[in-house]
Amino acid sequence: MDTRTAEHICDDIEIRIVNGDLVEGKPLPAERSLMEAYGASRTVIREVITALTAKGFLRSRPRFRPIVCRPDASTAMHAAGGVIKHLLASSQNVHDLYQVRVLCERMLVRDAAVGAKREDIQRLRQALDDNEQAIDDSAQFYATDVAFHRQLYVISGNSAFPAIHQAFVEWLAPQWSQMPRSPERNRTNFLAHQAIFEAILSRDPDLAEKALISHLDSSWQFVSSTFFAEETP
Amino acid sequence: MDTRTAEHICDDIEIRIVNGDLVEGKPLPAERSLMEAYGASRTVIREVITALTAKGFLRSRPRFRPIVCRPDASTAMHAAGGVIKHLLASSQNVHDLYQVRVLCERMLVRDAAVGAKREDIQRLRQALDDNEQAIDDSAQFYATDVAFHRQLYVISGNSAFPAIHQAFVEWLAPQWSQMPRSPERNRTNFLAHQAIFEAILSRDPDLAEKALISHLDSSWQFVSSTFFAEETP
DNA sequence: TTCGATGTTTGGTATGACCATAATTGTTAG
DNA sequence: CTAACAATTATGGTCATACCAAACATCGAA
Structure with a gap:
């Protein structure tokens, strides 16, 4: 009755995805099947599909059947990314985002210094060694x-943090890919990683x-x- | 050529929104105008609109014209929220998200203790006083x-943090609204806020x-x- | 001037059709 | 019998058209 059948179907499919009725990784039923199943026109079915995709x-x-994605923290970050990438046109926002990352990692290394388990260390x-080998x-x-930084997020034992790390990496990648690289610079970074590792090893949060x-x-x-280059009028 | 005219139009409108060509808060041109402007059918135009909406x-x-939203950090969080709300059906994920918030605020209060300006304090x-008045x-x-907690995010001077705070509040609201409340409990919380404030005032990050x-x-x-109640099969 | 009836605009939905490509099936050659 | 190839079907992408109901704009009557 409420003038939007599309939303209802959208919500229903959303539910059927999260409760596993529609299996992750498998293709969605054909549009023409869905319109029969829901008694709706193809117009509205396609609207539902585009909305769920976004x-x-x-x-x-x-030209393929849509693939069902059970949403996780990673896809949530990805959804936000569609907007974020525009925000990062302003270098101010890039800086702000980077500082968010810095704040997170500061706390993560402090916690790692205090509570990292043997396996974490x-x-x-291992990540540090891999890093050195790749100089x-x-x-x-x-x-x-x-990978080294990611490990800091993993140590937290909180499943949200690896997804957050992934988001930081993806969102800041455009800037980082332009960064000049060299073995000398790599060595500097490796030594910095080593210093962080040593501080964690010596259980010194402030130093870490x-x-x-x-x-x-x-x-x-x-x-x-x-x-x-920046121009914000 | 490439079998997806919708994406092109979608990208174009996205650009026209971020560069201000399409003004924030104003309604989008009518669907029938857009189909003429882009030389596309209404089907495609509507697909674009639903995608951009999502x-x-x-x-x-x-039944109204879509309103243009220049995306900011807040709308980015909101976009992620569509997925997040499903994840929070699992209490494990609620806990993880809460711990992310805790980690952020721990670092924020540490920084506030070290670097808060007079106006910040x-x-x-003021926020603390308001809180007390409302017990x-x-x-x-x-x-x-x-509002008190939000102030901790504001002090950072980073425009991303207030948006992050807003996201935490919205996402965790469903759980919080169920929380039993009472003047006694309020007083306990106020005293906790006061303790945090005092610690910041005394410039003691560890205590804060x-x-x-x-x-x-x-x-x-x-x-x-x-x-x-939780059932994850 | 104000308010309400009326006609126009516009979004929501439904049909039906056509094309191009993916998937499937059938056929044939080796 | 199998494998490469051809024909058929299924399916997504796009288009044109039509109808309805709600929002909007217009204009005339009180």
Whole structure:
């Protein structure tokens, strides 16, 4: 009765996705099946599909059946990303976002210094070693760099943090990809990672935080020097 | 050429929104105008509109022209919220999200203790006073409670944090609204706020963090006691 | 001037059709 | 019998048209 059948169907399918009725990874029923099932026209079914796709509950390639995505923290971040990427046209917003990341990681390293388990330390050491091995391969170094920081998020034991880390990486990637790289710079970053690791190992939160701030501030200097074009009227 | 004219139009309108060509708060041109402007059928235009709506670039009521929304950090959070609300059906995820909030605020109060300006302190004191005045009015107390915490985010000087705070409040509201309230409980919370304020005032980050953790952990105990139904097969 | 009846605009929905490509089936050659 | 190929079907992308009801604009009557 309420003049929007599309929303009802949209909500229903949303529910059927989260409760597992529609299985993740499997394709959605054909549009023509759905219109029969819901007694609606194809117009409204297609509207539902586009809405769910934009919301992140479906992933649809041009000529294929939409694939069901049970939403997790990662897809939530991805949904926000559609807007975020526009915000990051302003370097001020890039800086703000980066500072959010810095704040998170500061607390994470403090907590790691206080409460990291043996296995956590072990994995972090492994990530550090991988990072060192990649000093001469900038592409590989970037990957291991990300992995090292990611480990800080994993240690928290909170499943939301790895997703948050992933979001930071994706959103800030455009800026970082422009960053000049070199084995010397890589070595500097590796040493910074090592300092963070050592501080965690010695169970010194203040030192760990200080090392992390130093590292990330230095990175920011490097990155921010690559964009000087800004025009906010 | 590429079998998806909708995406092109979608991207174009997105750009026209962010660069101000389409003014925020004003209604989008009529569907029939857009189909003429883009030389596309109404089907495509409507698909574009629903997609942009789900993305947060438009806000559309049933029988009204869609309103243009220049996306900011707040709408980004709102876009993610569509997914988040489903995740929070699991109390584990609620806990994880809450812990993310706790981590943020721990760092924020530490920073406030170290670097809060006089005006920051003044506004925080005002928020604390408002909170105290509202002890006997649970609805008003909730509002001032939120406002007090929000001030911690504002002090950071980072425009992203107030939006993040807003997101925490919205996402966790369903749980919080079920929380039993009383003047006694309000007073307890006020005293916790006061302790945090005092710690910031005395420039003691460790004490401030400790006071905040105590406060938020206590709140969690209270809230979590209100949901004991969970079934994750 | 104000208020209300009336006609126009516009969004919501439904049909039906056509095209291009993916998926399926059937056929044939090796 | 199998594998490569051709024909058929299923399905998503787009279009044109039509109708309804609610919002909007217009204008005339009180």
